[in-house]
Amino acid sequence: MTTPGLSQQPPPKPSARPRSWPPPSVPPSSQRYVRTARKFPAPRRPLVVDALAAAAGLGLGISLALSIGAQTVSALNAPGGLATALGRVAGMLSGYVMVIVILLSARIPPLERALGQDRLIVWHRRLAPWGLYLLLAHAVLITVGYARAARTGILAEIGRLLWSYPGVLSASVGSTLLLAAGITSYRRARRRMKYETWWAVHLYTYLGLGLSFVHQIDTGAPFVGHPLATAWWTSLWVGALIVVLAFRVGLPLYRSVRHDLRVAQVSCVGPNTWSIVLRGRQLENLPTAGGQFMMWRFLRREMWWQAHPYSLSAAPQAGHLRITVKELGDHSTALPRLTPGTRVAFEGPYGVFTADARQSRNVLLVGAGVGTTPIRALLDDLPRDTHVVVLLRGRRPQDIAHLDEFERLITKRHGLLHTLTGPREEVRLDAPSLHALVPDIADRDVFVCGPDEFTRAVVTAAGDTGVPARHIHREDFAF
Structure with a gap:
């Protein structure tokens, strides 16, 4: 039965078109869709989410206690004291929120496996603006509080803070970088940018965070003369850095070297749509499931610095992976020109669409x-x-x-x-x-x-x- 625009098919006869998977290099005896002996992703453990949420709540409580405990009654009663105190609390909360935002995008395997990368990114995007709002509140409240204490105008106080207080100029540069990353992530702005441009701007987030951290440790009231508070804040930020390096750099590098992926075949499978078959070593040990995606980095001169997400378009078969890509941007448009033997680095696999x-x-x-x-x-x-x-x-x-x-x-x-x-x-x-x-x-x-x-x-x-x-x-x- 056929209606306009709809084809309803009981199981049709196999198409006579050439098959593109498994790749021609796979022996005919293995060209069957059977579940191969391979490693699958670890089971999802919801308790991981509960434990990490509890740890995040505890960290928030400690951070708030440190920022509030650093205030004194006499300082609050002084001119501009309340604004200054609120500014310091806002700065502390901003720093903590940004650490959590970074961890949400750090691709921590147990967390990613429990929730899925797409859901984590949604949380990342919802929480990130609050870090920026608190950062702006910190800057405004501190400036107002210091201006009232010094009995000067706002503009004069801004100049004095930038040029007289240590670390404020570099912190302002860091804040500008963080705001640039935040503004370019809004849907309207991002739709007008190439993915490569947005990605490059986002890299400066790490520089902005580093400058902000140094400013807090050097001049923040909760830390000056408080070694335990300094140790807590430093361990929090250094721990986040270690997690990012381990799961955004270390694990992908290890897997890329171990499995040694290379382009084996590029073929057209539809209008502006290309199938890329990759061969590698020990792929049965890569914990992969159908429906997952990876971040792919093709190691050619004009492409090596870009990592893009593409889903697997078939479960691993006999030492091969396959992705299928539609030409939608500069990166995907360049993929049909890949030559066999091109090395491929990757991150992942990710996703709970399994x-x-x-x-x-x-x-x-x-x-x-x-x-x-x-x-x-x-x-x-x-x-x-x-x-x-x-x-x-x-x-x-x-x-x-x-x-x-x-x-x-x-x-x-x-x-x-x-x-x-x-x-x-x-x-x-x-x-x-x-x-x-x-x-x-x-x-x-x-x-x-x-x-x-x-x-x-x-x-x-x-x-x-x-x-x-x-x-x-x-x-x-x-x-």
């Missing part, structure tokens, strides 16, 4: 655009007794990457494949249409990946059909 997230035997997989690639990889790892319905959205059939592989896998599983094609305004995915396509949707886990607007619409529609929120799993590409 088969072990399901809570029922039956699943619905929904993908659109480049979001079909993690759906394709997830399909590999679902147990064989799982009944699978796959719904793929594209403007044209040829826009759906790896459609032939979906057809073959769904045929093998005796599942059901729906392809929705046509203009967006003609093909709606609301609750009635979802229920018509998948009448038992309320009894399934729903995995959704695609553009933000599409994902939100499907998640809402699935909820309206009666799917419990805990059975709806989404993967976001907003990083």
